[in-house]
Amino acid sequence: MVLKWTYANPEPDLLGFSVVYRSTRAPFWENEIFAGNVKEFTLENVSVDEYVFGVKAIDRDGNESLVPVYGDGLFPRREIEID
Numbered sequence: 001m002v003l004k005w006t007y008a009n010p011e012p013d014l015l016g017f018s019v020v021y022r023s024t025r026a027p028f029w030e031n032e033i034f035a036g037n038v039k040e041f042t043l044e045n046v047s048v049d050e051y052v053f054g055v056k057a058i059d060r061d062g063n064e065s066l067v068p069v070y071g072d073g074l075f076p077r078r079e080i081e082i083d
Contacts, residue, residue, distance in 0.1 A: 001048055004040045005055045013059045019043065020067055021051045029067065
């Protein structure tokens with residue numbers, strides 16, 4: 001499965017992005033993979049039917065963005081494409 005995202009105005013100190021995911025039954029993120037300064041990441045052997053996915057930005061000081069909740073309208077929309 002390929003996750004793709006956009007980040008329209010990256011900060012100059014952007015280190016990269018982490019992909020987070022959890023079981024559809026879990027209340028908290030269970031897995032995190034640092035993808036680097038990319039806008040696409042391939043997850044092997046992961047079913048879109050069994051997990052919830054998110055992407056967060058990380059800067060060089062270790063500060064992390066919030067992981068948007070799908071459809072809540074509280075955060076600016078980030079497009080995440082799943083192939």
